Amino acid sequence: MAEIRVESLRKTFDDFVAVADSSFTIEDGDFFVMLGPSGCGKTTTLRMIAGLELPTSGVIRLDSEDVTFNRASERDIAFVFQLFALYPHMNVRQNIGFPLKCIGRPRSEIRERVEETARLLRIDHLLSKSVSGLAGGDRQRVALGRAIVRRPKAFLMDEPLGTLDAEFRDLMCEELRSLHDRIDATTVYVTHDQLEAMSMADKIAVMNQGYIEQLGPPQEIYDRPASMFVADFIGSPPMNFLAFGGVLQKGATSVAVNGAQVAVPALRQDHGEAEYALGVRPEHIRFDDGAALRGKVFETEYLGTNQIVTVETAQGRVKARLRADTRVSAGETVGLTFLSERLSLFETESGRALRTALHNAAPGGAAHG
């Protein structure tokens, strides 16, 4: 098992910058997820760690050894592909044993380790089957088996659940996480699915256009998004943004949104005249007839335990997550209040979050450029 350290990593394809100056450290035994929309550079970063792509500049260290320009086969890492990449001309046993055969292990050892791996993944009854007849989940298990069997320093996974049905995906999410807990291997996992990321990760790096927007544990990223992009990308429905302008003073505990005073976590710094946005998670909104901020209910979406209510306000539509038994009907005028200590503030132009009392409890260095 190993620590992976990425320093000033950069990759360009002709004019296109896929990865722009990334630096981060994946600690030994971490389940590290790179999350972002397609084209954000997460897969390119992963492929550079794997050795399938060479960086334009920067350094990659595996356990402090510089492996930046080593061959993929010299890095002792395993890669699980989105399309599984099981060899169709081999059966399950041969597929799982393939990495061991490549490095020339004796036959008896291959046999033993393949069977041990198959038992771990509960696919020992499939060993003699052809891979083309397997169901999606089993194929994924075989692909994982091929990764695990070599006991590599790290696992790299490129959207391994992307092609599975929703039902299988949940199941495999759990299995992957429990597998990780059992073998405790450093894992780098790439996905565009925030639910996968939130449910499995020890740490998440949210990427956008080649940059890491934020790196931290899932809760940190959800509660204290470092930018409007992160706030918008994580959470379903995403964070609401209410625009306002003006000057913000250090220590201020309220801001004026369309004339209404809204309590916010105390600001840590002065901010000049600019456009700002108040970020509110849907579950931090309450209806209160006496509130100054008002809007008209546009629609409601019933979800069983709760409901999503869309309210038309002067600042645009706001989605609130309320208890399912709250009575609201479309067309009704309602007042909105927010849980003030959970609100985020952003500077609209840069999209960066403003430092407030919200960050008091936060561990330092959560935000990355």
Place this chain on the structure above:
Amino acid sequence: MSAASAHSVVESKPWTRHLAGGVVILYALITILPLVWILMTSFKTPPDSISYPPKVIFEPSLEGYVNLFTTRTRQTPEYMASLPPPENWVERLVRDRNMVIAGPSKFGERFLNSVIIGFGSTFLSVFLGTLAAYAFSRFKVPLKDDLMFFILSTRMMPPIAVAIPIFLMYRTLGLSDTHLGMILLYTAVNVSLAVWLLKGFIDEIPREYEEAALIDGYTRLQAFVKVVLPQAATGIAATAIFCLIFAWNEYAFALLLTSGTAQTAPPFIPTIIGEGGLDWPAVAAGATLFLIPIVVFTIVLRKHLLRGITFGAVRK
């Protein structure tokens, strides 16, 4: 799996199916009739083969095959009477025509030449084609598109258009009437087809397979041999069949550039002369035997031509 099973929106009606079946059968009959005719002629006697109206029902004879493989001389009845009794059915058949076997014909050698040149150039074309196609498919090749077009452009005229320069070149280089010369010539013609066909097949094999093998500890070459080649088998088989058919059937260059040692069967077969004109049953017998290798080759590789086996493990 995830894709819905393919079915037409409008179920075809029985009469349209019958019509379609009828068209296919008619087409099959038209294409197969000349072949059947040749097969029948090869089992006819020379008089039967040129009788008019043509005989559809006839007494089969192996005379054509015997004549194909032997050279014979006509003898006087006195000499024939002086011979010991024939040793086997071949001799008996020949003596019935008042002839004796003078020796084997050159058909065997010519046939062997066809095998050497046909399979040799097929192997070389597919070998070079696979390597080139892999490189074009996977690596950044400068001027890739232009090179691919250039390769294709060698097929934009009939090869025979360059017959005269090639004839002169071969004479100067001493390649005329050599096996090597013919193999190189057919390879040069076929390799462009092989590159284009195989590039298509290799493009379809996901890179993940090789990348998985690279990470698992194989070198690029090992990954190519052990992972890419087995999956390209379908394409390689199809390409090999196309290349072999061209090289096997090529007539014009063979006629022009070979005369003795390296002459292939196609220019040889029509020159089988019998008494008083062409020996049609022998020509037909030569054509029939000439068809067999290509039919066998196609049947052997047929299962590789069926797709699906190799592309089953990737969900698209």
